[in-house]
Amino acid sequence: MFVKGLKEGWNNIRIRKKMIGIYAISVLLPVFFVSLYLTYSMSNAVYSRMVNEAKTDTVRVRDRVNELLYLMTNISDKIYFDKQLKNIISTKYSSFLEFNNACKSYPALKEYIQYYSQIEAITLYVDNSTMWDNGFFVKTTDTVRKEDWYKAAVRSGGNMIWQCFYNNDNNSYYLALVRRIRIDDNGNYAVMVMRVSYSYLTSVIQNEKTTMLMTVDNDRIVLADDRKKLGTKIDLKGLTAVSGDSEQFLKDVSYENRKVFIVHDSFLPQKTRSTIQIINITPTSDITRQVIDTYTTGILIALISLVAPVMLMVLFTGNFSKRILFIRTQIHRAASGDLDISPGISGSDEIAELYKDLIKMIGDMKKLLQENYEHKLQQQKLLTKQNEAQFKMLASQINPHFLFNTLESIRMKAFVCGQREIATVIKLLGKSMRSLLELDDNPQPLKSELDFVRNYLEIQKFRFAERVDYTIDVQDGIDEKILKVLPLLIQPIVENAFVHGLEQKEGHGRIDIIVNRYNENIMVIVKDDGLGMEAEKLEEVHCKIKESGGKTGKSIGLSNVNQRIKLYYGESYGIRVDSSPGTGTTVWISFPEQCLKIYGRNDNQNAQGFNH
Incomplete structure (x- = not known):
């Protein structure tokens, strides 16, 4: 009884009020809560995307740097095991001309710099007092021996290490590979310094949208988009100094008086003992700006979703009376015998359903008339096709087997008369004709195609002898x-x-x-x-x-x-x-x-x- 009373009460309500109630329950509230949820989800998605992009950019820079360092370590191995180089360093020279001729006979170091743009310079510090400084070979002084990098190279025992160097020529820091090279079995050695081209190194990060830094052994910066940062130490709270392969992620960290989030990726290049750190610094304001844009977009979408239905409802109530008048007019036309009524009412409510039934009824009547007309056309087409079939039957009364049997009779006659060559050619001709009649558009075995070609060739060979x-x-x-x-x-x-x-x-x-x-x-x-x-x-x-x-x-x-x-x-x-x-x-x-x-x-x- 309650449900029945509810239905009757609902039916007594004006349609305009029904639409307002339905709109409030089914549109306003769902759109409000869905908008809140989507806006929150979109802001989280924006944050996650920014983090993932930062991680991806960091990995890409790390891989490119690793490729560069791997190339230089391979060249270092070639220099380390080069016997001609060791012979030049260990030789005692009596004159500058003798030393200069020896250097000219060994162009490998110069070729490395020419052929590999990744290398800016290669310097070997030697203890041979009979050698002259020429850019590639430099005599080791007491000042050099006191340098930390020189001591580290001596202690490395031939292992490769990466160092942050200071270049007095241009007052800048650079990255270099340092290695002790044993010259002979008497304990003599030289220290090689292979300097990385900074212009090539900066090309690795030039297209990055965020700040990229690179350090060696958690010490000084050797790569940055701002050269003023080279040689300085990065100070970030929460960033742990590590060695070997590892990854750290920090958010809401203060750097240069602003909030940032950090992606820190360290790795150990092959064949070396130095750890390289790639640090990606992204301002938190970039994320905040995108989140605000996301919230703004969400609110705008919510407003559009709420306002548009209100406008549609106003249009519907204003159009309601027109629909009633229109359906009454069309019924009157149909009752007068005019079956060409207009399908001018859309929707699925009671009025639309009533009008659809009217259209269907009139359509069935028109369909019956059309089917009667098409039936007569089909009968005429059927008669035409029957005439065509009779003509084709008359045209095809000459059976292909009659032609094959005739050729076979001619072949047998030629064979009996001793004309075996003619009999063979007639047989090939019959095979060719049969193959042509049996062909369709489907692929066939290559053997069948070649047999057909072979028959054709044999017939031509008969013609041309x-x-x-x-x-x-x-x-x-x-x-x-x-x-x-x-x-x-x-x-x-x-x-x-x-x-x-x-x-x-x-x-x-x-x-x-x-x-x-x-x-x-x-x-x-x-x-x-x-x-x-x-x-x-x-x-x-x-x-x-x-x-x-x-x-x-x-x-x-x-x-x-x-x-x-x-x-x-x-x-x-x-x-x-x-x-x-x-x-x-x-x-x-x-x-x-x-x-x-x-x-x-x-x-x-x-x-x-x-x-x-």
Whole structure:
């Protein structure tokens, strides 16, 4: 009773008030809560995306730096084991000319700098007093021996270490690979310093949107977008000094009087004992700005979602009376016999449903009239088709078997009369005709196509007697019975070879057919030693082959074959023609081998054929 009373009460309410209640319950409240949820989710998504982008950028910079350092360690190994270099350092020189000649005979260090833009300089500090300083070789002084990097290199025992150096020439810091090189078994050694090109190193971070820093062993900065930061130490609370491979993430950290979040990625380059740190610094304000933009967008969407339904509701209530008047007018027209009423009411409420039923009823009436008319047309079409079928039956009364039986009778007569050659040719002709009648558009075994070509060649050989010879060569590993090809692709090419190449040639002629595999494709080559073509004629043939329907000239069969191949297998395949006067003509036909091994066409049409 309660439900029934509720329904009756609802039906008594005006539609305008119903719409307002439905709008408040089903639109206002859901949109409000959904907007809050989506705005919160979007802000979290923005934050997560910024963090993930920072991590990705850091990993990308780390990988590029690691590639650079790995290159320099490989070059360091070459220098470390270079016997000629050790011989130059250990030799005692009597004059500068002798030393200079020795350096000229060893251009390796200079070539490393020339060929590798990653290297800015290579310096070897030596204890040989008979050598002169020339940029590559520098005598070790007491001041150098007191340097921390020199002591670290001596202690390393030949292991490679990375150091942050100060360059007095341009008052700047740079990254260098330091290594002690043993010269002989007497304990003599040299210290190599291989300096990294700072311009190349900065190219690693030049396209980054955030601040990127790089340090060595948690010490001084050796790479930054601002050169003033080079050689300084980074001071970030919460950033732990680590060695080896590790990753840290800090948020809401103070850096240069602003809040930032940090992605810290450290790694140990191969063959070295120094840890490289990549530090990505992103201002928190960037995230805040995007979050605010997200909140603004969410509020704007919520307002649009709330205002738009109100406008629609006002439009509906104003249009309601028009809909009632419209349906009454259309019913009156239908009652008067006018069945061409307008489908002018949309929606799914009671008024719309009523009007749809009216339209359906009138539509059924019109359909009955239309079906009666179409039935008469169908009867007329059926009569026409019956007449066509009778005509085709009369035209097809000559059975193909009659033709084959006649040829067989002629062949037997020739055989009995001792004309075995004629009998053989008639047999080949019958096989060719039967093959043509049985062909359809489906791919057939390569063997069937080659047998058809072979029959054609034998018939032509009978015509030309000893003037014509041919060969058919199939590469080992190609199974003629399994491999499928489209029918009548090879025979038109062979026929062109006879008609345009050999018929008008004086003397002996030859056609060679080669089937082989090339880059997972099948290549069929038809080559004749006929008259050939001039360059202008060959260019004309090429143009007609590319056309979709050449009508004249030598390219009749070639154009059709080329278009069939491209339509079935794709634009990467087709035919190519080459010819020269007096030497003959060669035609290449390419197919995708994978497509040919199945009965139907598949999607693998992206394989490469040959370059046209």
